[in-house]
Amino acid sequence: xxxxxxxxxxxxxxxxxxxxxxxxxxxxxxxxxxxxxxxxxxxxxxxxxxxxxxxxxxxxxxxxxxxxxxxxxxxxxxxxxxxxxxxxxxxxxxxxxxxxxxxxxxxxxxxxxxxxxxxxxxxxxxxxxxxxxxxxxxxxxxxxxxxxxxxxxxxxxxxxxxxxxxxxxxxxxxxxxxxxxxxxxxxxxxxxxxxxxxxxxxxxxxxxxxxxxxxxxxxxxxxxxxxxxxxxxxxxxxxxxxxxxxxxxxxxxxxxxxxxxxxxxxxxxxxxxxxxxxxxxxxxxxxxxxxxxxxxxxxxxxxxxxxxxxxxxxxxxx
Amino acid sequence: xxxxxxxxxxxxxxxxxxxxxxxxxxxxxxxxxxxxxxxxxxxxxxxxxxxxxxxxxxxxxxxxxxxxxxxxxxxxxxxxxxxxxxxxxxxxxxxxxxxxxxxxxxxxxxxxxxxxxxxxxxxxxxxxxxxxxxxxxxxxxxxxxxxxxxxxxxxxxxxxxxxxxxxxxxxxxxxxxxxxxxxxxxxxxxxxxxxxxxxxxxxxxxxxxxxxxxxxxxxxxxxxxxxxxxxxxxxxxxxxxxxxxxxxxxxxxxxxxxxx
Numbered sequence: 001x002x003x004x005x006x007x008x009x010x011x012x013x014x015x016x017x018x019x020x021x022x023x024x025x026x027x028x029x030x031x032x033x034x035x036x037x038x039x040x041x042x043x044x045x046x047x048x049x050x051x052x053x054x055x056x057x058x059x060x061x062x063x064x065x066x067x068x069x070x071x072x073x074x075x076x077x078x079x080x081x082x083x084x085x086x087x088x089x090x091x092x093x094x095x096x097x098x099x100x101x102x103x104x105x106x107x108x109x110x111x112x113x114x115x116x117x118x119x120x121x122x123x124x125x126x127x128x129x130x131x132x133x134x135x136x137x138x139x140x141x142x143x144x145x146x147x148x149x150x151x152x153x154x155x156x157x158x159x160x161x162x163x164x165x166x167x168x169x170x171x172x173x174x175x176x177x178x179x180x181x182x183x184x185x186x187x188x189x190x191x192x193x194x195x196x197x198x199x200x201x202x203x204x205x206x207x208x209x210x211x212x213x214x215x216x217x218x219x220x221x222x223x224x225x226x227x228x229x230x231x232x233x234x235x236x237x238x239x240x241x242x243x244x245x246x247x248x249x250x251x252x253x254x255x256x257x258x259x260x261x262x263x264x265x266x267x268x269x270x271x272x273x274x275x276x277x278x279x280x281x282x283x284x285x286x287x288x289x290x291x292x293x294x295x296x297x298x299x300x301x302x303x304x305x306x307x308x309x310x311x312x313x314x315x316x317x318x
Numbered sequence: 319x320x321x322x323x324x325x326x327x328x329x330x331x332x333x334x335x336x337x338x339x340x341x342x343x344x345x346x347x348x349x350x351x352x353x354x355x356x357x358x359x360x361x362x363x364x365x366x367x368x369x370x371x372x373x374x375x376x377x378x379x380x381x382x383x384x385x386x387x388x389x390x391x392x393x394x395x396x397x398x399x400x401x402x403x404x405x406x407x408x409x410x411x412x413x414x415x416x417x418x419x420x421x422x423x424x425x426x427x428x429x430x431x432x433x434x435x436x437x438x439x440x441x442x443x444x445x446x447x448x449x450x451x452x453x454x455x456x457x458x459x460x461x462x463x464x465x466x467x468x469x470x471x472x473x474x475x476x477x478x479x480x481x482x483x484x485x486x487x488x489x490x491x492x493x494x495x496x497x498x499x500x501x502x503x504x505x506x507x508x509x510x511x512x513x514x515x516x517x518x519x520x521x522x523x524x525x526x527x528x529x530x531x532x533x534x535x536x537x538x539x540x541x542x543x544x545x546x547x548x549x550x551x552x553x554x555x556x557x558x559x560x561x562x563x564x565x566x567x568x569x570x571x572x573x574x575x576x577x578x
Contacts, residue, residue, distance in 0.1 A: 056411050057410075057411060058407065058410055058411060078413050079413075081411055081412060081413040082413040084411065086407075086411045088404060088407055090404050092403065092404040092405045092406075092407050092408055093405075094328075094332070094405055096332045096335055096336060097328070097331070097332065101331065105324060105327075105328050106408065106412075108320075108324040108327075109321055109324055109325075109408075109409065109412045109414055110412060110413060111320070111413075137335075153408075
């Protein structure tokens with residue numbers, strides 16, 4: 001079996017240029033295996049929406065190519081559209097319709113038969129817990145409810161690939177957690193492939209099997225959240241204790257994986273390649289010494305720190 | 319095609335839940351017919367042959383044209399809103415021919431426009447305009463004229479709606495287009511009495527043709543203002559049909575460039 005049949009999304013060399021000056025994305029490449037969740041993480045303006053617009057056939061790339069669900073997004077756009085679902089950042093729901101009507105019209109657009117539509121609507125309303133609100137107008141829905149309806153609508157047509165553009169932006173923590181649960185369950189239970197864009201590192205860390213970090217139109221690094229974070233090394237173990245810590249510090253310094261040691265007034269800061277891996281050793285090194293540890297803290301780097309490492313800037317809205 | 323019908327259906331559903339909007343457009347035309355028409359009836363009775371109803375009969379087609387024109391251009395607002403709110407994205411990622419987005423909008427625009435024109439038609443008849451009675455050919459011909467006329471303006475409206483980036487500019491268009499077009503036609507007064515530049519303007523204005531066409535089909539006016547001639551009926555149909563084709567083409571080209 002060749003690699004391509006395992007990939008739900010593959011893109012290479014994607015470029016989108018507007019006029020002569022504006023380059024929204026450049027050399028963007030992606031490989032998303034089937035039944036995985038892939039996150040495109042980056043600040044606003046990084047090119048996430050442009051990338052997803054190309055992959056969902058909303059716009060054509062200036063250069064490069066992409067295949068989604070096995071079909072070319074430019075030359076076989078119709079076939080791609082039949083197999084994908086999309087939820088948009090700005091929640092493009094029609095306020096004058098009821099939730100049920102919105103789902104129904106969506107199904108009609110995809111030529112679903114009436115009975116099939118009805119069944120899907122019933123299932124999806126139950127899934128996103130909007131059964132009670134289904135016959136109220138969308139303008140009466142809260143932000144969280146609209147997001148859930150948008151998710152239901154994206155699933156209405158049983159897509160192979162679901163694209164989610166900033167699925168939890170503007171939601172409160174409880175709603176965010178709910179949406180995350182729905183997304184995780186979807187992947188487990190339905191064999192769906194999901195590509196989401198986000199500027200929240202916790203979202204990427206919580207959901208993604210693979211993360212691509214994008215900044216200023218370029219993919220800067222890619223990997224599983226774990227790989228990327230472990231790469232960081234530079235975990236900081238902070239130790240406070242009693243006794244003479246001189247020889248302890250000397251011993252710690254000589255460890256091959258320790259990158260830096262600082263101490264001042266009883267606080268020792270140890271930079272290690274991976275706090276997870278090294279904590280036990282650091283702690284056990286203090287035994288048998290004059291020095292006893294009172295308190296330890298470990299700050300784990302996050303994808304936000306990974307972003308800083310690769311771009312020199314913090315991951316925040318521009 | 320079925321996608322266009324789905325969109326038409328959706329727009330109609332929304333319209334029904336928003337009845338007031340559809341009727342708001344009728345406010346001005348009703349004013350024209352009821353107030354202006356009644357007022358002019360008595361004035362005109364003294365200068366025109368026959369009773370005052372003759373003026374009403376000649377004037378109502380003009381108001382129908384104004385209604386159809388305004389309604390048709392306003393229809394473009396639906397497309398504009400869908401573009402600006404991003405609702406159109408749902409259609410763009412769906413496996414439907416993109417042109418059905420335009421067709422669906424055109425269909426709902428024409429439906430609204432026809433509905434509104436019919437209301438004015440009825441009111442005009444109630445106010446005394448003489449209609450042709452039982453003459454299916456006349457009625458069908460007249461309705462065809464209104465439909466084609468509306469299609470032309472729907473096309474213009476949709477073309478602008480495909481390109482513009484705010485609703486303000488669009489309302490300006492409606493405002494600046496409709497009344498001048500009505501005054502620069504033979505809707506309210508005879509052509510012969512107008513200065514040459516206005517006569518020329520009126521002759522190239524599709525409003526003049528749909529109005530004279532209506533006067534000869536649905537309405538029974540006998541003769542034009544001050545006993546004048548009508549523009550030939552075949553010419554009326556031809557000009558309005560060409561106008562419809564023009565509007566359709568314009569909207570197609572604009573839409574394709576902006577979206578497809």
